[in-house]
Amino acid sequence: MMKNSFVELNGRQRAFSLLDENTGREIVGPEFDFISPHLEPQNIVPESDDGVIVVKGKLDGKTAVIISIEGSFQGGGIGEVSGAKIVAALEKTLEDNKNGIKEYPVIVLDTGGVRLQEANYGLLSISEIQNAVIAIKEYVPVIGIVPGRVGSFGGMSITSAILSYLITTPKARIALNGPEVIEQEAGVREFDSSDKNLIWDTLGTRQRVETGIADEVVDDDVSAIKDAINNAIEQNKDAHRTDQADFYLSLLDEIDFAQPLNTKQYRDLYSKNKATKHVVNEATASQQAKTKSRGRLWFEKLTGIENAESNYPTVLHAEKDGKEYIAIVPDENNRFPRVRKGEVGLQEGFLVAEIVNKIVDEDKDKKEKRPLILVVDVPSQAYGYKEELIGIHISLASAAAAYAKARQAGHPVIAFIPGDAVSGGFLAHGLQSNRIIALADDSITIQAMSKASAARITQRTIAELEEATKHVPAMAYDIHNYEKLGALYKLVQDVSSWDANENAVEEIKTVIDEAIESTENQPTDLHFRYETPIAVESGRKATNKMRKTVFEQWNQ
Amino acid sequence: MTERNWHTHRDAKAARLNGASALLDGKFAKTEDVVKVLEALIKPGDKVVLEGDNQKQASFLSEALAKVDADKVHDLHMIMSSISRPEHLDIFDLGIATKMDFSYAGPQSTRVSQMIADKTMQVGDIHTYLELFGRLFIDLIPNVVLVAADKVDREGNLYTGFNTEETPTIVEAAAFHDGIVIVQANEIVDKVPRVDIPAGWVDVVIPADKPYQLEPLFTRDPQAISELQILMGMMAIRGIYEKHNVQTLNHGVGFNTSAIELLLPTYGEQLGLKGKICRNWELNPTPTLIPAIESGWVDSIHSFGGEVGMEKYIAARPDVFFVGKDGTMRSNRALGQVAGQYACDMFVGSTLQIDQWGNSSTVTHGRLSGFGGAPNMGSNPTGRRHSTAAWQSLKPADDPLAKGQKLVVQMVETFGSNKKPVFVDHLDAEEVRKEAKLANVPIMIYSEDTTHIVTEEGIAYLYKTDSMEERKAAIEAIAGVTPVGLRSNPEEVKKLRDKGIIALPEDLGVRRQDAKRSLLAAQTMDDLVEWSHGLYNPPAKFRSWS
């Protein structure tokens, strides 16, 4: 009856417990007291490892890198320092594998996703983690463990879908949006966050494994988990979770979003579903006026297509001057009620993945890769019960993975932000770009979560939250503070979001062309963000310091 | 000279029932008529028992009572063992009731305090359960009792099953002194599984709109047990359970005692204590005892009440629990309190404050919580005559007429989770007495009855002290850095250790680094389910697995 529980262990003990006895060596351990610089200004007590523990050692004789997120520190949220630690460790692992040194990364996910107290840093970091994971998967599987207590939520669930293989215990839940957030955003009738049975039946790992969101449930026992990891590595497992767009789009064709759907009904639909090919037609002009948005406005002006439409009302793409423009737009009558304001929902992520993967495939043997221009106006991901039941994070991950692969294959991926860039929507459609251009327009919201939800989750008032944004730019909701993080290629000062006049469009086209040019003969990763003058000077100072420290200690 | 009428109560009862006859079909009234029934049967100034037990609440009747016309029904004198629901107090705001005699007011303790201060509620007294039950037969004989049953048959026989608790006691007080017994029923059936209360004691039955409220009050999630609680549990097992050879006992509700229950099959087993200690229990069916039961530690358990989710498990373990022929447990709070007070060698409980002399109370500023059963369990019954090894082990050596003593153990961390000191010079209860104009300070367990205090610092064997000065010094020695504890000094501690009046973990052979959660036989609720072979079905609010 007595087991050696893995869940009971803290993050550091978990990391060491997976490695062969006395082989583990921690990278940037607690003695460096490398705390987040953003917590104390908000009156929050820091932790010496910022909640991420990286240990290199042997796993059944093989070299492994265990990255363990401490779920009991700030809910396992990813901030600038903890995120940079993960990214740096993954990049070194990638480098070693490229150099022929086999190293197996294992990520213990016990995380609420973005640390809301460092909001925009969390989003940037998570996109960088996803980029590194995709690159490493070319060499070795990247195994994830979701042991439970916190489980895996938010942006890190998008990451979980990108991993090669996901091992869980019965004590874990996996979702994009937690029930509290859905209740806050969409009401208690959408998802009752006090109904524990509903929560565990929907988001718990037993349901998740039956519906392709996780791969294996093992007992909460250290040796059982270790065996499962070993097995996955030896069999070179890969769930290809982000390569299932046709499967999911076919599944979504079968579901009536106006009707209730319970867990059993969904399992049945899932098991019977057959993938059929889905294609998103290039947008064409029409007579019918569409739901207005900043994203649609700029897509139409940049491509010259009036009242653009395709066979899917929320996803537009078109080639213009050798560049592929892609936009996610609102559709007030959409059959998915949760995406009517332009949110990235179940269908949108998979459709974007279809478009991008097709282009990458077409350009596979070409020397010149088509640039991808993302017109970003995404107010958020879709908040809904069915979205979580089906696994909206897989949809978002499919889009993010497609963009990352395109970039890594040599396509310039340029995000142009004339509208909102929020949360999972931005991770899916925008943050995998190697250059980000934004308009200096006050109407733009750029954040990880709405103020109401962020206040509820961090147990602060909205007034306290707004106070915090004064001390920590990453907490702010406006593009001017966002610029201070150093991630932008350019903040265009004299163009308004809602005024896409001829001159403005020409100016943006020029900036986009310059951005594309700036990627020539440059690395296809996301390092640009760390290297802008603002990033070096202040915006990513802690990131750069953490990267340097990890690199120094990697081979000691 | 006219003959005195010796049956005025009976006449009055008959008149009331007659007045309600239009609403009644035999004993049965319609659900929708409940308010009218209460208005017809309850008269101003009546003594009314409203069943609010520890776990079970006659919620349908309490909601209805709050809806009666206060012009018709007012100035009631309520008698309740537990004030648990908002409408238990709403009836005072509405003028339906004016006076309250009660035992426990856990969830409503803040509002009770407030209502006393506002003079909305007049308090008769705060009782222990046994006192309150006793007074129902002496000077608080009820005119009307409002109780809850699971199933009622066509004749009016009641099945109260698992959660029988104090229903028979309340009903008996009314039924045999011409009070009116009104029952809310979860279900009307042709045949009850067994008769817990005979139809002859029952006057009116009303089918409820929904089942009575039932709370899993005694379920503690092992997930929330801390290392300090484990450390204290280890000390208690070594320094008290083993040392005094305790066989018969009662555990209060709390994480400290849950920790002990989960340490028995691991730490207790390592010490070779299985079969040697804690065999017979008076205890609510706490899920955290499942691993000890399954490991063969427990011979018998009698219970005050039931516990949600434990039904199937208990039915499958009739050797251990008190289970009827029908296969369901029967609980009985009155007999449980008697057993706990007189038949058990030890009570282990917890509190919010202990003063410099060793008096303890859960009443703090602004919270008049009452005590429920703790003062009965946590007192030395001087009427006790039977002897056991544990009881005898506390007998003073130098008195030829001396007898044994009950072990009354308080387990507390020196500071509460709110970082307020548990050890204080004066209990808040002293001030509360003045504010609420109570005759006595609401002390839960008196110093004279407290034989042991366990903290994370050590154990004080108070029964060994021979003066109040020494008792205070022993308390100071284990009170950590609370204001009381700061008075202690190393020399004094050494002296007390040498005399065996206090013991530190090292004196007991308990190593702090061993106090790990991995030592718990179950660390989560689903571990308990597994231990129970799937028979325990925890309430949904405890679910944390798929």
Next chain:
Amino acid sequence: MEKLNFTYQNSEAVKKFVHVGVVASGDLEILLYPADETTIEIVTGSDGFKEVWKNVLDRFFTRYPLKGKFVIHDFGATPGVVNLRLTQAMEALNDEK
């Protein structure tokens, strides 16, 4: 949040770095470094407990006069938990591993 600093004149030199605990709710982490002076730097999420901290430290150091630099990140631990973690840090110093 509040920052507290204390110094002590202790005799038993700490020979190596040790770390215990997690900054979880009701818990704390202690970083203990070898140093020539005994300093304690505390960041605590519960304000207004300076006196209690001093009492806990006075007691602990009376028993174990460890000379070194203590860095403590506290997320609302009770004095009992603080004392337990300090004792665990002391025990970890003696661990061979």
